[in-house]
Amino acid sequence: MSTIVTPPPTAVPPQPPAAPLRERLTGQILLDVKDLKKYFVIHRGFLRRTTGYVRAVDDVSFQIQEGETLALVGETGCGKTTTSRCILRAIDPTSGQILFRTESGKTVDVATISKRELRPLRRQMQMIFQDPYSSLNPRMTVLDIIGEPLLVNGVKSRRERIDRVEELMRLVRLRPEYMRRFPHAFSGGQRQRIGIARALALHPKLVVADEPVSALDVSVQAQTLNLLLELQNTLGLTYLFVAHNLGVVKHISDRVAVMYVGQIAELAEREALFRSPKHPYTAALLASVPKPDPRLRGQRKPLPGEVANPAAPPTGCYFHPRCAFAVERCKVERPAWEQISPGHWVRCHRARELTLPGIETSSTVAPAAN
Amino acid sequence: MATAANIVVTPVETPPPAAPPAPTAPGLVDGRVAEERVSVASQWQLMWWRFRKHRLAMVSAGIVALFYLGVIFADFLAYADPYASEGQRTLLPPQAIHLFDDGRFAPFVYGIKGERDLTTFKRVYVEDTSRKLYVRPFATGFDYKLLGFIPTNMHLIGLDGAPTETNLFLLGGDLQGRDLWSRLMYSTQTSLTIGLVGVTLSLLFGVVLGGIAGYYGGFADTVIQRLIEVLFSIPSIPLWMGLAAAMPRDWGIVQVYFAITVIISLIGWTTLARVVRGRFLSLRDEDFVKAAELAGAGPWRIIFVHLAPLFLSHIIAATTLALPAMIISETALSFLGLGLRPPAMSWGVLLQQAQNVQTVALSPWLMIPAIPVTIVILAFNFLGDGLRDAADPYGV
Numbered sequence: 136m137s138t139i140v141t142p143p144p145t146a147v148p149p150q151p152p153a154a155p156l157r158e159r160l161t162g163q164i165l166l167d168v169k170d171l172k173k174y175f176v177i178h179r180g181f182l183r184r185t186t187g188y189v190r191a192v193d194d195v196s197f198q199i200q201e202g203e204t205l206a207l208v209g210e211t212g213c214g215k216t217t218t219s220r221c222i223l224r225a226i227d228p229t230s231g232q233i234l235f236r237t238e239s240g241k242t243v244d245v246a247t248i249s250k251r252e253l254r255p256l257r258r259q260m261q262m263i264f265q266d267p268y269s270s271l272n273p274r275m276t277v278l279d280i281i282g283e284p285l286l287v288n289g290v291k292s293r294r295e296r297i298d299r300v301e302e303l304m305r306l307v308r309l310r311p312e313y314m315r316r317f318p319h320a321f322s323g324g325q326r327q328r329i330g331i332a333r334a335l336a337l338h339p340k341l342v343v344a345d346e347p348v349s350a351l352d353v354s355v356q357a358q359t360l361n362l363l364l365e366l367q368n369t370l371g372l373t374y375l376f377v378a379h380n381l382g383v384v385k386h387i388s389d390r391v392a393v394m395y396v397g398q399i400a401e402l403a404e405r406e407a408l409f410r411s412p413k414h415p416y417t418a419a420l421l422a423s424v425p426k427p428d429p430r431l432r433g434q435r436k437p438l439p440g441e442v443a444n445p446a447a448p449p450t451g452c453y454f455h456p457r458c459a460f461a462v463e464r465c466k467v468e469r470p471a472w473e474q475i476s477p478g479h480w481v482r483c484h485r486a487r488e489l490t491l492p493g494i495e496t497s498s499t500v501a502p503a504a505n
Numbered sequence: 506m507a508t509a510a511n512i513v514v515t516p517v518e519t520p521p522p523a524a525p526p527a528p529t530a531p532g533l534v535d536g537r538v539a540e541e542r543v544s545v546a547s548q549w550q551l552m553w554w555r556f557r558k559h560r561l562a563m564v565s566a567g568i569v570a571l572f573y574l575g576v577i578f579a580d581f582l583a584y585a586d587p588y589a590s591e592g593q594r595t596l597l598p599p600q601a602i603h604l605f606d607d608g609r610f611a612p613f614v615y616g617i618k619g620e621r622d623l624t625t626f627k628r629v630y631v632e633d634t635s636r637k638l639y640v641r642p643f644a645t646g647f648d649y650k651l652l653g654f655i656p657t658n659m660h661l662i663g664l665d666g667a668p669t670e671t672n673l674f675l676l677g678g679d680l681q682g683r684d685l686w687s688r689l690m691y692s693t694q695t696s697l698t699i700g701l702v703g704v705t706l707s708l709l710f711g712v713v714l715g716g717i718a719g720y721y722g723g724f725a726d727t728v729i730q731r732l733i734e735v736l737f738s739i740p741s742i743p744l745w746m747g748l749a750a751a752m753p754r755d756w757g758i759v760q761v762y763f764a765i766t767v768i769i770s771l772i773g774w775t776t777l778a779r780v781v782r783g784r785f786l787s788l789r790d791e792d793f794v795k796a797a798e799l800a801g802a803g804p805w806r807i808i809f810v811h812l813a814p815l816f817l818s819h820i821i822a823a824t825t826l827a828l829p830a831m832i833i834s835e836t837a838l839s840f841l842g843l844g845l846r847p848p849a850m851s852w853g854v855l856l857q858q859a860q861n862v863q864t865v866a867l868s869p870w871l872m873i874p875a876i877p878v879t880i881v882i883l884a885f886n887f888l889g890d891g892l893r894d895a896a897d898p899y900g901v
Contacts, residue, residue, distance in 0.1 A: 270792035284800035
């Protein structure tokens, strides 16, 4: 990962909800993750001997440009949430670098920075949580919840906080009169918007959205995604968007990284990845996206087998036991992380020879549930 | 004290008739207004609303409050010096108080004539109906310091024209001819307060140590958990006896007892610590705690603003249930002779006099101190129940 991925202008056609990608991008790399690893130690027995490691994140590298949305997609347990938490330093990575370009233009390594230095940095990277119920303190009013980041970052005047919270609530389409209510008075979608408002309170540059819509009703999902897109355009935000479903991502992302057992299997621009996936796993995920056309029904072929155990991954390519295209080489040799066309990275021995079916992305249908 | 309890029950049992629309049931009266109220209600308001609906707990809260008022004003409520013994009045049965004199409200008691029955050698008392002794409110009596610093000699009631100490025995007298009512007032004071410091201490230890174990986990957690297991295994009665024997000889009885409760509290924090630890462990990983951390909140803010309110309610309930345990253990230990001993006064000490069947058969009023014990323990338990139910207004 040495060169910045600059998408050709034709790659992403302008879409009604999203501003053209070219306008949003400044060409600066905001986040540069290099060889990120997070191993969880397994202890056994009374003496707590180390008996193994869970490789939750194993050699993950990617970059995010300012103003861009990178989607991180994968099945449950593939390490996507761990990756996002490492980037925010909610958990300490085992090794690797997380280079973040701060507001002042300096580049800091979030992975190794001390907790003291981390605090001022927190305001520049914020998170939207998956569960809108557990992410809001039930004993605090909306004002206190959205105002908390302001308070702990030096906005001591209550008047000032109220004004700012009012502004934030309008921004996420909540009525400011509800400021003194408690979370239990809101619906799931409204709660998620409270969470979004809290994340935006400190004018962050990077917003990590950890499956922000997967806990919501289908009807509310599209609404929330549109809000996120709109906020990105008006505030110039950069998103790392974690999802377990390519259907959701289709709507919002510029580039997509597909993770499998702690590694990125494929990373490409959305258009390229959806239309001509190079990794069989991506193709399988794409095939599982529900299609609106009933004539295509019955063509789904679910992936055989289970997700590999990250504590004891298979030899060779981690995906080979489930791969329809696996050959002898896949069982013994670990595939390298290579760029097969500009901006299109794959970890597959057969990426160049296979032609896999993709799907069209031009439609802007509401994302399907799960 | 029994009469005191009776007084309480009446007002509380009839709740305010025109209560505002029950806010916990929005939509019944005026949906929108009620809903709006619930939406903006704080934790404490919701708790109060729910607690208010628990009738029994409300009554109990009133009773407990009254008992503690009695504790504060024990000297005022007592009309006789609790140590003044009167040889002519031993084992005097409770006296009847006559409320009306010639159709006019003027409470009085008859004078007492005591004599020895020469066949049974028992002292018998007869009412001297020729002598009416009127009971006066706010009468003067023995000297004391109100609230510990206002010197006065005013008491709730007293007798007109005769010394109160030898003529008024509302609940009867004990073996030394001391007034049981007055002694009960002082006993209540001791019994309800002596364990408070112990309870507070174990509360403090429980929350701090449980909090450390739960919040930091790892090594600290292991050490504290093992310590709890060791303390759990110490049998309490032998420990109590050992401690009672080990205390310095020149200490007063109450001092010794107080010291013991404090020491016992050092091992009594374990249950609460476990609960607090569990709460911390489960709450530490809540997303809203993570969110606060990511917003830049420090550990103190997270503990006191985010975590503490979530189990504060639980601690309140735990304390309310710990208080009756401390009262009952005082009573039981004193009854066994391990806790407080005469001349100190406490419920257990008073009940010690009713230890043999003969006393119980011949002078059953000596069992009266068991009534306030029962009432206060029940009240505390119902109160704790109500608090626990109300504590989690969100049903988390």
